[in-house]
Amino acid sequence: MFTKILIANRGEIACRVMRTAKKMGIRTVAVYSDADRDSLHVAMADEAVHIGAAPSRESYLCGDKILAAAKQTGAQAIHPGYGFLSENAGFARACDEAGIVFIGPPIGAIEAMGSKSAAKTIMEKAGVPLVPGYHGDDQSPAIIKQHADAMGYPVLLKAAAGGGGKGMRQVWSEKEFSAALDAAKREAMNAFGDDTMLVEKYLTQPRHVEIQVFCDNHERGVYLFERDCSVQRRHQKVVEEAPAPGMDPALRAAMGEAALKAAQAINYAGAGTVEFLLDIDGSFYFMEMNTRLQVEHPVTEMITHQDLVEWQLRVAANEPLPLTQEQLQIDGHSFEARIYAEDPDNDFLPVTGTLSYLDAPDEGDYVRVETGVRQGDEVSVYYDPMIAKLVVWGRDRDSALRRLQKALSEYRIGGMTTNLGFLYNLVSTEPFRAAELDTGFIEKHQSLIFQNSGDHLERFIPLAALYLALKQAQDAQALAPATDQHSPWNVADHWRTDGSRKHRFAINVHGEAHALLVEQTGSGAATRYKVTHAGKTTTLQGSLCGNQMVADMDGHRQKLQVNEDNNHISLYCFNHVLDFSRTLPDTGEADDQSLAGGLTAPMNGTLVAQLVSEGTEVEAGTPLLVMEAMKMEHTIKAPAKGTVKQFYFADGELVDGGALLVDFEVARAN
Numbered sequence: 001m002f003t004k005i006l007i008a009n010r011g012e013i014a015c016r017v018m019r020t021a022k023k024m025g026i027r028t029v030a031v032y033s034d035a036d037r038d039s040l041h042v043a044m045a046d047e048a049v050h051i052g053a054a055p056s057r058e059s060y061l062c063g064d065k066i067l068a069a070a071k072q073t074g075a076q077a078i079h080p081g082y083g084f085l086s087e088n089a090g091f092a093r094a095c096d097e098a099g100i101v102f103i104g105p106p107i108g109a110i111e112a113m114g115s116k117s118a119a120k121t122i123m124e125k126a127g128v129p130l131v132p133g134y135h136g137d138d139q140s141p142a143i144i145k146q147h148a149d150a151m152g153y154p155v156l157l158k159a160a161a162g163g164g165g166k167g168m169r170q171v172w173s174e175k176e177f178s179a180a181l182d183a184a185k186r187e188a189m190n191a192f193g194d195d196t197m198l199v200e201k202y203l204t205q206p207r208h209v210e211i212q213v214f215c216d217n218h219e220r221g222v223y224l225f226e227r228d229c230s231v232q233r234r235h236q237k238v239v240e241e242a243p244a245p246g247m248d249p250a251l252r253a254a255m256g257e258a259a260l261k262a263a264q265a266i267n268y269a270g271a272g273t274v275e276f277l278l279d280i281d282g283s284f285y286f287m288e289m290n291t292r293l294q295v296e297h298p299v300t301e302m303i304t305h306q307d308l309v310e311w312q313l314r315v316a317a318n319e320p321l322p323l324t325q326e327q328l329q330i331d332g333h334s335f336e337a338r339i340y341a342e343d344p345d346n347d348f349l350p351v352t353g354t355l356s357y358l359d360a361p362d363e364g365d366y367v368r369v370e371t372g373v374r375q376g377d378e379v380s381v382y383y384d385p386m387i388a389k390l391v392v393w394g395r396d397r398d399s400a401l402r403r404l405q406k407a408l409s410e411y412r413i414g415g416m417t418t419n420l421g422f423l424y425n426l427v428s429t430e431p432f433r434a435a436e437l438d439t440g441f442i443e444k445h446q447s448l449i450f451q452n453s454g455d456h457l458e459r460f461i462p463l464a465a466l467y468l469a470l471k472q473a474q475d476a477q478a479l480a481p482a483t484d485q486h487s488p489w490n491v492a493d494h495w496r497t498d499g500s501r502k503h504r505f506a507i508n509v510h511g512e513a514h515a516l517l518v519e520q521t522g523s524g525a526a527t528r529y530k531v532t533h534a535g536k537t538t539t540l541q542g543s544l545c546g547n548q549m550v551a552d553m554d555g556h557r558q559k560l561q562v563n564e565d566n567n568h569i570s571l572y573c574f575n576h577v578l579d580f581s582r583t584l585p586d587t588g589e590a591d592d593q594s595l596a597g598g599l600t601a602p603m604n605g606t607l608v609a610q611l612v613s614e615g616t617e618v619e620a621g622t623p624l625l626v627m628e629a630m631k632m633e634h635t636i637k638a639p640a641k642g643t644v645k646q647f648y649f650a651d652g653e654l655v656d657g658g659a660l661l662v663d664f665e666v667a668r669a670n
């Protein structure tokens with residue numbers, strides 16, 4: 001076994017790998033960029049090596065710098081985690097040439113799965129079922145269309161070099177085909193420099209079910225059952241579970257055997273995942289194989305009670321697999337929910353900021369919080385906006401689900417918008433409880449998942465007003481001169497001769513302004529607050545102590561937590577959070593620079609399209625350009641009325657997060 005390994009990654013997966021290495025008595029070396037100097041994965045490691053600037057192209061994607069760090073520290077092996085260099089055959093080869101073990105499959109296996117078309121050809125030969133379609137070398141549009149027509153619509157066009165949903169187009173009828181093919185080819189050429197296409201039957205209600213496989217260097221392989229990853233937004237997973245609900249033993253064995261056949265067809269070794277689409281009639285089809293550890297591997301660990309990172313290390317050190325197929329059993333049920341810094345109400349747009357408040361549920365045998373951040377850390381534009389993975393286990397699906405709901409409702413994150421409320425709502429819907437899963441789950445059940453936003457605002461705004469009134473009184477108290485307790489300046493209850501005390505507050509919730517009137521009557525513990533908002537009046541009583549607020553609204557007593565940081569206020573109540581800010585008076589100091597915030601790249605990504613030409617005068621809100629980042633398209637809009645002087649990047653160019661995209665001149669008011 002190795003005595004020292006380097007982890008060529010960051011965030012939660014770097015921490016996850018280190019935990020196992022420590023348990024096994026293996027020393028760990030972290031690598032870090034400028035942005036990660038003080039991050040958790042660096043603190044956890046025995047040694048850490050700086051490898052460059054924040055953009056991953058200058059650090060985590062630099063194979064040469066990482067290899068130099070391994071040599072410098074005497075690490076015998078490199079664990080690539082997921083993403084970054086984990087499926088880069090060139091890096092695996094460079095490790096090999098440097099005499100350092102790449103903790104992953106053989107180079108040939110990575111290469112074989114690099115192209116979707118080539119992978120399908122290999123799988124076809126190995127007898128693994130494929131989605132009906134065409135993945136041949138003849139790329140003439142007429143031939144591709146002929147195959148699409150023959151199998152019948154809808155069909156799905158995919159880029160052979162694809163990943164992350166890029167170069168993928170659904171085509172619903174023959175007459176849309178040519179335009180869709182052109183668009184998909186263009187997108188693929190931009191993203192991968194290769195526009196080879198394949199076409200598949202588009203399954204309208206499939207489930208995404210994947211099999212975890214493991215092979216060693218002694219010609220043995222096992223499958224560690226399946227994960228259901230059907231709950232996706234924009235073809236990206238958000239909630240995963242194992243085992244897949246409703247899976248019968250015969251289907252499980254058939255899919256497991258097919259996955260092993262796929263792995264053996266490419267002489268696999270190490271951890272791999274074979275992704276299938278499972279159709280409503282029980283047919284399953286090979287989609288692709290990921291030649292690395294998956295984000296969602298913990299659900300498999302929870303139901304098999306195995307440590308897959310330990311398995312990876314053992315296999316890489318040429319040990320045999322720890323267990324045989326017969327020794328592997330499924331015990332209970334597990335869920336994983338991915339907690340992201342993103343705004344579900346704004347098309348899941350990633351957000352950035354400082355994690356000013358972080359209070360995760362207690363961990364134990366049944367609840368795992370996989371994270372790479374601590375309170376005070378940044379979620380920056382440079383990397384994936386995932387904050388944590390919440391993983392739970394239960395005896396059966398219902399008990400695991402109850403644990404997931406409870407843990408989600410207890411998770412508190414302040415300083416930025418997250419998908420916590422969305423996740424809670426999603427897993428609390430009746431169709432989710434009933435496991436009515438398919439890849440369209442979120443779209444199909446939108447009205448149930450997003451149902452609360454309106455009501456939730458109505459319920460929360462009086463609580464926000466109560467907080468503002470209590471906080472104002474508390475602040476006034478703190479400012480009062482301590483020397484004279486009887487000074488009238490110490491009375492912070494806004495006493496007026498007419499008996500009632502009025503406060504007006506203006507707050508901003510999700511970019512919308514709300515005016516609140518709070519009328520205060522009575523005094524001490526009996527103080528009542530009558531809140532009027534949008535013509536509706538609510539009466540409350542309450543108290544504030546530290547970050548704990550108790551509120552009594554129409555006889556309903558609730559405990560809330562509040563976090564206030566730099567005028568960003570988060571009010572947490574059970575599974576909900578209301579984020580708002582006080583509207584600050586306009587001091588007239590805002591300058592054009594403050595508008596640049598809206599014109600910078602939200603993440604590392606690619607410029608997809610410029611929507612207006614240079615020199616155009618536009619109104620506020622006019623879409624100016626489209627960027628693709630974090631597998632999603634973002635439209636950058638004009639922050640004010642003005643002129644687009646110059647675009648700093650051309651279509652298809654890679655852009656670093658935070659980079660200014662446009663030279664925009666704001667029109668001067670006369």
Ligand code: ADP
Pocket residue numbers: 131156162163164165166168200201202203204206208232235275277287288439
């Ligand atoms: P990428 O590698 O770009 O992420 P995949 O081939 O892995 O693309 O597919 C991503 C997702 O797209 C799948 O999980 C599934 O939801 C959907 N998908 C892929 N192929 C099909 C198909 N033939 N029919 C229906 N949905 C599909």
